[in-house]
Amino acid sequence: MTAGRVSAGDTAAALGDQADLLERCYREAVDLLRENSTPAGILASAPTPKSSGRNYDSIFGRDAAICSLGMALCGDAELLTAAEAGLLTLARHQARNGQIPKFVKPELAEVDFWYAGCVDATLWWLIAVHFLDRAAPQLGLAERLSANAVRAFNWLECQEHQGWYLLQQNDCSDWADIMPRSGFVLYTNALWYWAKRLYHHPTARDTRRFARLLFDPLDNTVPDQKRIRLMRHYIRNNCRPAPFLLSYVNFSFWGEEIDIFGNILAYLTGLGAPSDAGKMVAGVTALRANDPHPVRVVGAPIAVGSPRWRPYMGRHRQNLPWQYHNGGAWPFVGGFWVMLLAALGERSLARAELVKVALSCRVNGWEFNEWFQGQTGEPMGMPRQSWNAALYILAYHTVIKGVRVFS
Numbered sequence: 001m002t003a004g005r006v007s008a009g010d011t012a013a014a015l016g017d018q019a020d021l022l023e024r025c026y027r028e029a030v031d032l033l034r035e036n037s038t039p040a041g042i043l044a045s046a047p048t049p050k051s052s053g054r055n056y057d058s059i060f061g062r063d064a065a066i067c068s069l070g071m072a073l074c075g076d077a078e079l080l081t082a083a084e085a086g087l088l089t090l091a092r093h094q095a096r097n098g099q100i101p102k103f104v105k106p107e108l109a110e111v112d113f114w115y116a117g118c119v120d121a122t123l124w125w126l127i128a129v130h131f132l133d134r135a136a137p138q139l140g141l142a143e144r145l146s147a148n149a150v151r152a153f154n155w156l157e158c159q160e161h162q163g164w165y166l167l168q169q170n171d172c173s174d175w176a177d178i179m180p181r182s183g184f185v186l187y188t189n190a191l192w193y194w195a196k197r198l199y200h201h202p203t204a205r206d207t208r209r210f211a212r213l214l215f216d217p218l219d220n221t222v223p224d225q226k227r228i229r230l231m232r233h234y235i236r237n238n239c240r241p242a243p244f245l246l247s248y249v250n251f252s253f254w255g256e257e258i259d260i261f262g263n264i265l266a267y268l269t270g271l272g273a274p275s276d277a278g279k280m281v282a283g284v285t286a287l288r289a290n291d292p293h294p295v296r297v298v299g300a301p302i303a304v305g306s307p308r309w310r311p312y313m314g315r316h317r318q319n320l321p322w323q324y325h326n327g328g329a330w331p332f333v334g335g336f337w338v339m340l341l342a343a344l345g346e347r348s349l350a351r352a353e354l355v356k357v358a359l360s361c362r363v364n365g366w367e368f369n370e371w372f373q374g375q376t377g378e379p380m381g382m383p384r385q386s387w388n389a390a391l392y393i394l395a396y397h398t399v400i401k402g403v404r405v406f407s
Helices: 006-017 020-036 049-053 062-070 077-090 119-135 148-157 185-199 204-215 226-238 262-267 276-288 310-316 331-343 348-365 386-400
Strands: 103-105 111-113
Touching: 020 062, 020 077, 020 348, 049 148, 062 077, 077 119, 077 276, 077 331, 103 148, 119 185, 119 348, 148 185, 185 262, 204 226, 262 276, 262 331, 276 331, 331 348, 331 386, 348 386
Parallel strands: none
Antiparallel strands: 103 111
């Protein structure tokens, strides 16, 4: 057995002493978040020469926003202050058109908006502002940032298809920033629907309706719009039936690599039909995508040389099959997986998967590794990753304390 893997023996031992493991992981997660907190907000990972070289020692839009969800629930005043600070830092560096940056380095006055944009940073920021305002109303965050939120929504609506109420994007424009998803992307539109629902946007139901038409094109619905019918026609003639929503849909091509993270978010937010959620969960377990680490973010990685492969995916040999966004297992996504299981009433399975997330965080002496190789389970990426700690806290509160995050 290699040093970084979770073995069957580890799992058996952990199941015999689950409570201690879960409590220990919680304490370690809080300590990590304190370690990575700065006056400007939470860093993506612990500052080291390696993380600095990759800008992980920055306030990332999506990372800081996602982390704030867990930081707001743990009852730690220091972490609540850091969560608030991160959202304020991002707001101060919001673009004139309303977009939230990919990352900010306050000490260098550096603001980065990525290559082809970073659509989900703005989405996660909106979601986090609402969540923090609900969890800590004494901060008055929603009122203080109301003008910024209006500008953020305005920018997003400029990216929206004006007939179908779905966001459109280029390749590599969301968290999976070296994946060839473009056009209408499931992950992005699950967040868009969630943001609209939280802010009582009048077209939230339209977003959900058109998302189901595009991402679940094999149902029996006959759309009124001829252009939707044409796009569904392309897919229906060539798509294999599966218990998953498509990862993206473009004019005449689409993604069947199985975006597990996107599917999890779709059913957590209500974008996907609730009656189909159980089939998706069964599909994930049938693929063993939650073993040994929950959970792989892609079910069927894009192979080198396939029509969907892009040369940039081989950059630094990072996004090869079963690696990084192309089939690696990410513990923070495992936190969302646990929350979905709990939301579906699968309490015992949710707890068992929470144990596995804790085991993943414990690898190499509580290193909270960024991701794991999808087949071998080897720890990869940057250690001491903030959102792994924050999502463990969020999943813990969901399973152990019955908190409902997506209500």
